[in-house]
Amino acid sequence: MFNIFEIRQERGQIAGDRRMLGSECYTLVWVRFGQCTFDAKGRTFVCGKNELLLIPAGCPAAEIKGAGAIRDFMLIRFSPASPEATGLLPILSLRDPLRWATRMPELLFEKLLHIVGQWSDRSRYYTVMCSALLMELLVTVNREFDEGEKAPSAIQHVERMKQYIEEHYRTRITKLELGACIRVSPNYAASLFRSITGMTISEYVHMIRMRTAQFMLRHSQLSVQDISDYLGYSDPSFFNRTFKRTVGKLPSALIAERTRRE
Template sequence: MFNIFDIRLERGILTQESRILGADCYSLIWVRFGQCVFTFRGKTIICRKNELLLIPAGIPAAELRGTGGIRESMMVRFSPNGAFTTGSLPILARTEPLRWMTHMPELLLEKLLVIVEQWTERDRYFSVMCAALLTELIVTINREVDEGEKAPSSIQHIERMKRYIEDQYRSKITKVEMGTCIGVSPNYAAALFRKVTGLTISEYVHLKRMKTAHYMLQHSQLTVQDISDHLGYSDPSYFNRVFKRIVGKLPSEVSAERTIRE
């Protein structure tokens, strides 16, 4: 478990001067899009879309925040508590920063957004919940790093399957279709998708649908029932449960927020 000192979600154009991160704890940064620039020990690291940067404790670092950069990134600054040893997770035992291109951005985004939500709302026991969620996140990252770089052919297969899902996500998508999409057996396609992305095919489809549903609830006049039908959910109650699990709110709550804004 960890002690968390700060969690930040930043979007848009950054115009501030450089920001000192300090060396008193670890800094974990993930770039969703755009880029972030960091300096340490006279070196410069540029992190771009879907790249992670873990700066160990003990390394003074700074983020260069010049004008004109449009990006979205998340940063968590933390340290292990007294009962935790860095040797339990190899990436925390490193003495140099780790820069890593993740192939499971959807999974990391889902986990990070929950951490940000907990940290922002500060409900009872939020610090314990954030520490538990961060532990799960670090373990997920460490497992991906342990497995090493994926074969180019595997990445190509994943990108083809993702594109297929982007085109067909409103319909039922199975591992049979995924196997046909990349010319392999259904079981191999499903196993490869899970191994690389950290998500099952079904979980990925639900994430895509809920992202679309959230946008439609915020920016259209459609009802929850209309959106549920549009996204291929014949059972509205099931749609509500999936939306609540992924987004953290009920569709009706998001729709009500739209009404208040209007």
């Protein structure tokens, strides 16, 4: 497990300064959009959309902020709770910073949001939960790194399937439809989708629905029942369970937050 020293998400314009990160722990950065620049081990790393940067412990680093740019990124600074924990994952044994363009940004974004939410809420045992979620995230990243680069054609197929899902997510989507979308067998489509994104077709559909649900719960006047129906859930209790499992809160909690703001 891990000791976590800092978790933050930054959005918007960058202030023009330089922030030292120190060398006592690892620094993990994921860029959702825009660019982040770091100096580490005598090199400058410019990370763009969907790129990860893992700076190992013992490597002094600085975050460089340029005036005027807009970005959205998440940063976690941590150290293994014991020396043995470092050997559990190969990426933690690297001596040089690792920059990696992930093929599964949606999955990593959901995992990172969960970690940021736990850290911000500071609920009971939140440090234990954040440590467990961080381990899950690092395992996902290490597996992807082990597999290496995927063929461009495979990535293009998955991007077309994602586009199809995002256009039809309110209806029932099957591997038969996605196979037809990219002209391959249904089983191959499902297998390819999971190998690239780290998610099943069903998990991806629910993720898109839950993201839409959060926006609607915060910014519309619709009830939970109305939103559940709109997103294609015939059973409101199933919608509630799926939302709680994905977001960590019940839909009613977001309705309550909306009411307080009003």
